[in-house]
Amino acid sequence: MSLLTVEGLHKHYPAFHLDDVSFTLEPGYIIGFIGANGAGKTTTLKCILNLVQKDAGKVAVLGRDFTQNEMSLKQEIGYMFGGVDYYAKTRISKITDVARRFYANWDDELYRGFMKRFSLDEDKKVAELSSGMRIKYSLTLALSHRARLLLLDEPTSGLDPVARDDLLELFQELIEDGERSILFSTHITSDLEKCADYITYIQNGRIIESRTKDDLIAAYRLVKGTQDQLPGVAGRLIAQKTHAFGFTGLMKTENLTKDSGLTVEAPTLEEIMIYHAKKEADYEKPAV
């Protein structure tokens, strides 16, 4: 049974439109939700949690409709929207004292364990914590009520490389028992190369890709060639960048032909994202 199923999510804003967003998340996996700033990542997460009213679409958690079972399903979910940014001048112990009352599965021992492991001091105020510490406190709250689905919005943004690596390792550890799943949105794609199993790529409110990371990378190829070779392949490229020596472009692997001395490489997630964004930008550029 899927931990999270999102089907046909629509949300209209005057200047932005979340269009038919669908994806699923099985237990025991990490799904990376990537897209540029403003692509609709946070809006999608907020639609999932009913913080933003969706115009259409269905969200199911543990196979049950989220809107109809919001109260009980929220017990199973831990979320984090960019670290703790509430009650900044309040002591952590006081926030925990309030939060723990709301969860039937709250486990004090687990809570203490994570606080110790993350070296979090209960007497500190939220404002006194670094960004990394705030994220860890958020995670502690989520894990202490035994959340099975973790929805994390940009958990690694603003962290130094060591803290990021540390966090990614923790994510891996959390899903090891096959019970929990993590959906985490980010624009730092290198984080996902390290730990994600699935990638869902959103651009301008539309899902461009949603599949396993390996499949996704295998589906695209980075092609390099000279200026002379460009006309022959331009039609098959998703987008390309030209420079003094030639061009570099992204192509679907299925469109690759055995011809012509082109250099073919596996792209990184970042490159897939950049060339897709470039395609959109080129398309929208007014013809002069």
Place this chain on the structure above:
Amino acid sequence: MKNLLYKEFHLAIHPLFYLILLFGALLLIPQWIFFLAMMYFFFILVPNVFTMGKAQNDIMFSVLLPVPKRDVVKARVMSIVLLEVLQIVVAAIFGVIHMRVYSVKNFLMDPNFAFFGFTFMMYALFNIVFFPMFYKTADKVGIPTIVANIVAILFASAVEFGVLLVPALKELDGMWNVGAQLWILAGGIVLFVLANIAAYRISARRFERVDL
């Protein structure tokens, strides 16, 4: 709901605000406009609780808890209503002292049963204007505060002038017609209850439509 109320009184509403309730002691000032003492509640407490909530991102914290969105509104309305009732109770104690100690009648309305009945009505009006206006955006505090204050002040002024100038309403001053005053008090309480239920329902409906 018990947990959300715990959150309101332990996290959201700073204990310092309970001191506002002591403005009830202003009822001991002789020859004063006693409605003013009751107005400090929405001059100071209400706008401050809501702006502090905004500064501390209270709404986001609350809606992320495993509670329905409308319960967040219910807890806040209930906690303000509870503080309003406490404000009236505190003021009533000083009202009783006032009526016993001073032998000279006040020029304006005395702090008698009718006065507290009208206070309930004034709070009812404030709530029915303020809460639905605030929860339309769950963000803007200024305009709802100003509008609700104006409505409440206009109501209190009308009562003061009515009792002073309309002969039929003179009965409601002093302790001359306790029976009629008790009717006003009962009416005030009924209106207060009904207005708060309506204020909660409209606010909750509006808040559910707000995109956070």
